[in-house]
Amino acid sequence: MKMPLKATVYMGVPVEVRTRTPSINRTLDIQIGSICCGLRCPDDEVYHRLRRLYGNFLAEQSADVTIELERTPGWNGSEVDDQVFSVLRDEPDVFVVEMQCSPAESDAGFRPLNRLFYLAYYSACLEKYGGSLPAMLVHACGVLRRGRALVLAGPSESGKTTIAGLCGENDGRVINDEMVLLSRPARDGGTSVQSVPITGGFPPGINITVPLSCILLLKKGSRTRVKPVAPVDAYLRFIRQIVTPTYLGQREGRTAAAMVADFSQETTSAVPVYELEFTLDGESLWREIGELEATMYGQVTK
Amino acid sequence: MIMNRIVQVDGVISRRIGDEIVVITEGGTSTHVLNKTAAVIWELCDGEHSLDEISARLCERFEVTFDEVRRDTAEIIDRLITIGLLGRSEKTATERGEGPTT
Numbered sequence: 001m002k003m004p005l006k007a008t009v010y011m012g013v014p015v016e017v018r019t020r021t022p023s024i025n026r027t028l029d030i031q032i033g034s035i036c037c038g039l040r041c042p043d044d045e046v047y048h049r050l051r052r053l054y055g056n057f058l059a060e061q062s063a064d065v066t067i068e069l070e071r072t073p074g075w076n077g078s079e080v081d082d083q084v085f086s087v088l089r090d091e092p093d094v095f096v097v098e099m100q101c102s103p104a105e106s107d108a109g110f111r112p113l114n115r116l117f118y119l120a121y122y123s124a125c126l127e128k129y130g131g132s133l134p135a136m137l138v139h140a141c142g143v144l145r146r147g148r149a150l151v152l153a154g155p156s157e158s159g160k161t162t163i164a165g166l167c168g169e170n171d172g173r174v175i176n177d178e179m180v181l182l183s184r185p186a187r188d189g190g191t192s193v194q195s196v197p198i199t200g201g202f203p204p205g206i207n208i209t210v211p212l213s214c215i216l217l218l219k220k221g222s223r224t225r226v227k228p229v230a231p232v233d234a235y236l237r238f239i240r241q242i243v244t245p246t247y248l249g250q251r252e253g254r255t256a257a258a259m260v261a262d263f264s265q266e267t268t269s270a271v272p273v274y275e276l277e278f279t280l281d282g283e284s285l286w287r288e289i290g291e292l293e294a295t296m297y298g299q300v301t302k
Numbered sequence: 303m304i305m306n307r308i309v310q311v312d313g314v315i316s317r318r319i320g321d322e323i324v325v326i327t328e329g330g331t332s333t334h335v336l337n338k339t340a341a342v343i344w345e346l347c348d349g350e351h352s353l354d355e356i357s358a359r360l361c362e363r364f365e366v367t368f369d370e371v372r373r374d375t376a377e378i379i380d381r382l383i384t385i386g387l388l389g390r391s392e393k394t395a396t397e398r399g400e401g402p403t404t
Contacts, residue, residue, distance in 0.1 A: 232319045232335055244330075257330050258315050265317045 005042070007116055009095040009248055010066045011127055027066075031059035031207065032117055033135050033181045033194050035124040038063030042071050053107050056207040057197040064124040067116060095248040107203045114178075114198050121196075122245040131255070135183040135194065136263050137243035140215075142175030142193050143167055149175060149193035149210045150289065151182065152276065153241040154218035159278065161201030163218070166282035175210075177202045179243070182212065184263065185270035214272040214296065216289075221277035224284040226292045234273035239264035272296065306390045308347040308356070308379055314387055316344065325387055334387065339364070340378050347388055353379065 026047040028039045036059045041047035046069065051058075097116065102109035118137060125133050140153035141160035150172070152163050164177035175193065178200025183192045191212040197204045217229060217237050229237070242263055245256045274292065278285050310316070313328030323341040325334045336344050342363065346356045356379075357372040364371065382388040 232322050232324060235317070235319045235324060236333060236335070257326060257328075260330075261315050261317050261324075261326060265319065269319075 005099050005101055005112075006070045006072045007097045007099060008068045008070070009097060009116070009120060009123075010068070011094075011123065012064065012066070028054060029059045029061065029063055030054050030117075030197055031057045032121045032196055035065065035121050035128070036061045036063045037117065037120050037124070038066040040066060040068040042069050049107075050110065053110060053199070053203055054197045056195075057204065064128060065120045067120060107199060108201075111199050117197065118243055119246060119248050123248045126245075126247050131259075133184070133245065133259060133263075135181045135192075136245070136260075137179055137196065138182050139178070139241040139243065140180050141177045141200075142180040142195065143172040144175055144206070144208065144210060145172040145213070145289075145293070147210060148213035149180070150213050150216060151180060151193060152216045152218055153238060155240065158218040159220050160218065162280070163278070163285070164200075164202055166280070166285055168282065168286075171282070171286040174202065174205050175208060176200065176205050182267065185266050189270040191267065191271055212271055213293065214274060215267070216274050216276040219275055219277045220279075222279065224276075224278050224281060224288050226274045226276050226288050229273050229275050231268065234268040235264050238268050238273065307349050307352060308383075309349040309389050309391045310344070310347055311387055311389050327386065334385065339374075340382075343375055343378055344382070344387075347379070347382075349391055 026041040026044070028041065028047070028051055030037045030039055039050060039054075041050060099112045099116065101112050121137065122133070138151065138153060139155060139160070140151045141163050143150045143152065143163070152160060154160055161177045164174045167174050175195045176198055179196055179198040181194040181196050183194070185191045192209050193212050194209045195205060195207050215234075215238065216226070217234070239260060242260045244260055276289075278288075314325055316323050316325045318341065321338040321341065323336040323344050325336060325344070327333075339360070342360060343356060346359055351359070353372065353376055357368060357375045360371045360375060361368050379388060383390070
């Protein structure tokens with residue numbers, strides 16, 4: 001079942017949204033890093049499905065950005081893409097976006113909301129922090145092990161969801177199989193990983209912020225092994241996994257590219273980066289990772 | 303005679319990673335990695351230095367003759383101009399009202 005939706009994005013919580021049918025509260029306040037995104041649903045069905053999907057990310061703070069979803073019967077747009085995300089109403093701080101979800105295909109049918117969340121996150125950060133983003137979205141599978149997060153980064157089809165599927169109860173806990181938020185390295189080099197309400201092959205996982213263990217650049221292969229990556233190679237491969245900041249209603253190509261370049265430089269010079277070549281053999285995968293962790297922390301972890 | 307200055311093309315982004323420099327073209331359409339020598343040349347292509355001045359600076363760092371350095375530097379600069387990372391300017395960065403880039 002296709003569900004054409006129109007999304008109107010407001011920076012902050014405008015009065016017109018706050019006062020509309022106040023007796024029926026169908027707004028979910030969703031945490032995306034340090035940003036709160038109010039997601040106002042068109043009806044009970046959508047509200048309850050999204051509440052279940054993003055239940056771990058419900059926040060109790062005022063929204064930095066509000067997305068109002070409306071059903072738009074009769075609209076026959078294609079699946080969501082960059083064209084669909086054109087700004088239709090050119091008012092300051094109000095942006096209208098058309099999209100098409102397919103909720104009958106399980107929770108994955110709500111994946112078009114992912115891109116809306118990237119835009120909302122970066123746009124709200126721009127308002128809140130100016131040009132300095134505290135954290136950036138990275139295409140990666142995050143796995144929690146012994147209180148730290150492994151970030152297994154790679155493009156589509158590189159195996160992020162495969163890795164998540166190979167993660168058994170004793171191996172770790174999947175934070176997200178598609179994307180995580182990575183903070184800028186602190187002065188001591190410490191970086192934290194934060195989960196995000198992004199739907200990949202699996203629904204969004206736990207809502208957690210933990211220190212980063214290391215970055216593993218994924219490579220499907222015929223054997224399992226971890227090897228160090230030269231600094232330039234790490235920089236070039238990691239930079240491609242950073243979700244470039246794009247803002248509603250504006251294109252700042254050069255500024256965004258410079259932010260991504262800086263973030264990759266800061267991160268890959270502050271944290272260990274390895275290449276993880278892997279097969280579908282989960283046992284050797286987690287054994288190899290355990291040995292790597294033992295070299296980093298001096299103890300064998302499962 | 304007007305001495306041409308070599309400048310980094312507007313819109314490219316460069317970051318030093320160890321001894322090397324990564325140059326990303328506008329829009330991220332292509333990425334180039336410059337080795338140690340090319341990285342030094344790149345940093346001197348700030349609109350303030352001519353080919354001879356860049357070559358002289360390199361002579362201070364590497365034990366080779368000026369003529370050799372000048373030939374190799376010209377070749378590298380030509381290649382970087384060909385791939386659209388560098389350009390020539392008849393004015394210095396200061397004359398264009400820009401500060402030298404670092």
